Every structure is written in structure tokens, then in C-alpha cells.
Amino acid sequence: MNGKPLLRLDDVSWQYESGRRPALSNLTLSLYPGEVVGIVGPSAAGKTTLLLALSGLIPSNYTGHFSGKREVEGELGIVFQDPETQFIGLTVEEEIAFSLENSGRPDEEIAQRIDEVLRLVGLEGFAPRSPFELSGGEKQRVAIASALAHRPQILLLDEPTSELDPKGAKDVFHLLQRLKQEQEIAIVVSSHATEELAQFCDRVLLIADGRIELDLPTRPFFGEIEELERHGILIPDAVLLYQELCRAHLLQKREEGVPLHVEELAAWCREEGIGPGGRKQT
Ligand SMILES: Nc1ncnc2c1ncn2[C@@H]1O[C@H](COP(=O)(O)OP(=O)(O)OP(=O)(O)O)[C@@H](O)[C@H]1O
Ligand SMILES: [Mg+2]
Structure with missing residues (x-):
């Protein structure tokens, strides 16, 4: 770097x-x-x-x-595992405003920031809601919005x-992905x-x-599959399947390394002519 x-x-x-x-x-x-x-x-x-x-x-x-x-x-923002324990505002708006309270910014700018970060995390219209009466994923997004209000x-x-349930987890990771792309x-x-x-x-x-x-x-x-397994780390499905296909000599080991998602592995399989019914005879 x-x-x-x-x-x-x-x-x-x-x-x-x-x-x-x-x-x-x-x-x-x-x-x-x-x-x-x-x-x-x-x-x-x-x-x-x-x-x-x-x-x-x-x-x-x-x-x-x-x-x-x-x-x-x-500037740095931190979001904890269980955001509820950190909430102090009666509304989502208040919650985010509290995080800006000591910044000495004018009210107008604070209101603008609140709008901006709620839009960013996909919670438009949530400003008057109680942060305690939201789903786990929404609470997590309020916490992320509070952290983002400082523009860290x-x-x-x-x-x-x-x-979070799988849907809530996916939403949060999609949000992080967007932040990565749009906010650097x-x-x-x-x-x-x-x-x-x-x-x-x-x-x-x-x-x-x-x-x-x-x-x-x-x-x-x-x-580093062995090292990860030794520490009890869950290996992504695409990596496990790739390993099996290589072991069975259905797929050549790739120079670039392991696949990072199933779609990528599927594309590699198509390139090698592996599809339903096994390997195509050439
Ligand atoms: N406030 C504390 N006082 C004393 N020891 C602590 C404290 N917090 C954590 N520890 C100890 O420090 C070590 C690391 O804990 P930590 O919470 O960082 O682990 P972790 O990887 O986040 O675990 P988990 O996946 O369960 O969240 C553990 O042995 C834990 O018992
Ligand atoms: Mg921990």
C-alpha cells in the first residue's frame, strides 16, 4: 500500500x-x-x-x-455488537443528534446531517421513530448512521x-459495501x-x-484452509467445494487462488466444461 x-x-x-x-x-x-x-x-x-x-x-x-x-x-466511528445498550435518544433523530451534540455545529447543519446519514443507511422516514422499537437490523443501521454523522x-x-437473522445480516453487509464504494x-x-x-x-x-x-x-x-480450520473458522462454501473439485481432479488448481463466491466457482467450472452430468468428454 x-x-x-x-x-x-x-x-x-x-x-x-x-x-x-x-x-x-x-x-x-x-x-x-x-x-x-x-x-x-x-x-x-x-x-x-x-x-x-x-x-x-x-x-x-x-x-x-x-x-x-x-x-x-x-476521524473515527465505532459500532458495537449490541447497539441498543448504547442508545440514549427517544427518537432516531435525537439519537443521531446526540452523537453530534458536542461538535458545536448549527442546528440546521445537524438536521441536514441527520437526513443525509438516514438516507445513506436506507432509513428515510425513520427520524421520529423510537430507536428501541426497531428490528435488530434497523437498530444496527441507526448505530451505523450515528457513527457516520461525524463523517469519519x-x-x-x-x-x-x-x-441478526440472515436477511438483516445481508442488509448490513450491503450497506457496508455501498459505504465502501461511495464514501471511500x-x-x-x-x-x-x-x-x-x-x-x-x-x-x-x-x-x-x-x-x-x-x-x-x-x-x-x-x-489458508488448514490454518483456518485449525482455529475453527468457518470456511466459505465456494472454497470447500473448490477444494473437493480439485481433489477429485475435476478442476485444475487456479493460479489466482480460491474462489470467493459461488458464482465465481460456477464460472470456473463452465470454463472447464464441468456442468450437470459431470465433465464433458473432449
Ligand atoms: N473487561 C475485561 N476485563 C478482563 N478481561 C477481559 C475483558 N474483556 C475481555 N477480556 C478477556 O480478554 C480476552 C479477549 O476477549 P475479547 O472480548 O476481545 O474476545 P473476542 O475475540 O471478541 O471474543 P467473542 O468472539 O466471544 O466476542 C478474553 O480472554 C476475555 O476473557
Ligand atoms: Mg467480541
């Missing part, structure tokens, strides 16, 4: 006050403008802790031992779809939804035991 990173951790380690061992060990990581980075890892691996360290909430809002360096260039260059999201925001998202991460991220990190085990562009990342 060229240019200066927006956000950088340099040899960061962190141990919670009550922790028996470091939750993060010697993490070095750079985030560049417009980049979308996924974080996967087993439970208790340190995903949430890493996002807190990226945001700066660790060490500022937590007690424990921090070492290393954090450098940040841009970096958006951090901790498992934004883990509480750098996004860091932790998730167990590897199917979505495979299609959406530029780069993925595997965290285990507070360490970065893998940090690779998405395609080579999902090619």
Missing part, C-alpha cells in the same frame, strides 16, 4: 487489569484509506479488544497495562450482524460471517490468543 496509514498499531500489547494474561500480544497493523479489513478468530481470541485498541478506548477507558504505540490520522474516515464495527471510508469489521467477509473485504486478519496469526489479502487468506 502506498501513502500514509490512517491508523496504525505498533507492537501493541494489552492486559486487562483482571486478566491473567495479555489479551493482545505485540500487534502491529496498519489501515490505509478506503481499505476494508475483516477480523476473524475464535471466541475470546481478542477481536473486540483489538477494535477497542484501534479506537483508542483501550487504554483510555479501561484499566490495565498497555504498551506499544497507536497513531491515528482520521474510519469505521470500526464489532460483529455487527451476529444478532476505511472499514474494520469483526465477524463470524466468513461468506460475507470473503466477498466484501480487501484484507482479512486471523486473531487467536491475542496474536495476529494471518494478515493477508482476502483471496490468499481464504486459501
